[in-house]
Amino acid sequence: MAASEPPQWLLTVDAKRKLRDDAIQKYLDGQNLRSEVRHRAPDACYAPTSTSMPILVKFNNQTIITPHFSARSMLTSGFTEILFDHAIKQAKELDEYHAKSGRLIGPLHGVPITLKDQFNVKGYDSTLSYVGRAFKPAAHGSLIVSIL
Numbered sequence: 001m002a003a004s005e006p007p008q009w010l011l012t013v014d015a016k017r018k019l020r021d022d023a024i025q026k027y028l029d030g031q032n033l034r035s036e037v038r039h040r041a042p043d044a045c046y047a048p049t050s051t052s053m054p055i056l057v058k059f060n061n062q063t064i065i066t067p068h069f070s071a072r073s074m075l076t077s078g079f080t081e082i083l084f085d086h087a088i089k090q091a092k093e094l095d096e097y098h099a100k101s102g103r104l105i106g107p108l109h110g111v112p113i114t115l116k117d118q119f120n121v122k123g124y125d126s127t128l129s130y131v132g133r134a135f136k137p138a139a140h141g142s143l144i145v146s147i148l
Helices: 008-030 036-041 059-076 086-101 143-147
Strands: none
Touching: none
16 A cells, blocks of 8 residues: 555545435435425434324424434434435335324334444444444344334
8 A cells, every 4th residue: 555545444434424425415405395394303302202192203204304314414423324215114104004003003103213333234234333344234133123
């Protein structure tokens, strides 16, 4: 490696950050939300007070929360793997279930969840911030992921 070339670990970090930032930017660019709706998006510290309340995050709200968390992540580098497509798909499925049955699946029904990257999510990296684990997607999900 020449003195002017960055070390391989730094190239890996830059590649992971670019993937993350591009995925976040895709959702920020793709939102056709009025600015006043963005300002009313729930705070990241929002927590439900009742497990029997109606769906907390319906699909239409999910599309508002996604850019809210996206913008927050851009400021804090809080996300390593972006699963917004999965979150929106699951929100639609939860809405359909609730519309048909009138019931919630569980106490966290509709609540967006983020996980520390120490938990395996099938098809995504679980790096624990170790560069050597980057670009090696998990073959199976962790038990806690399937429970949530």
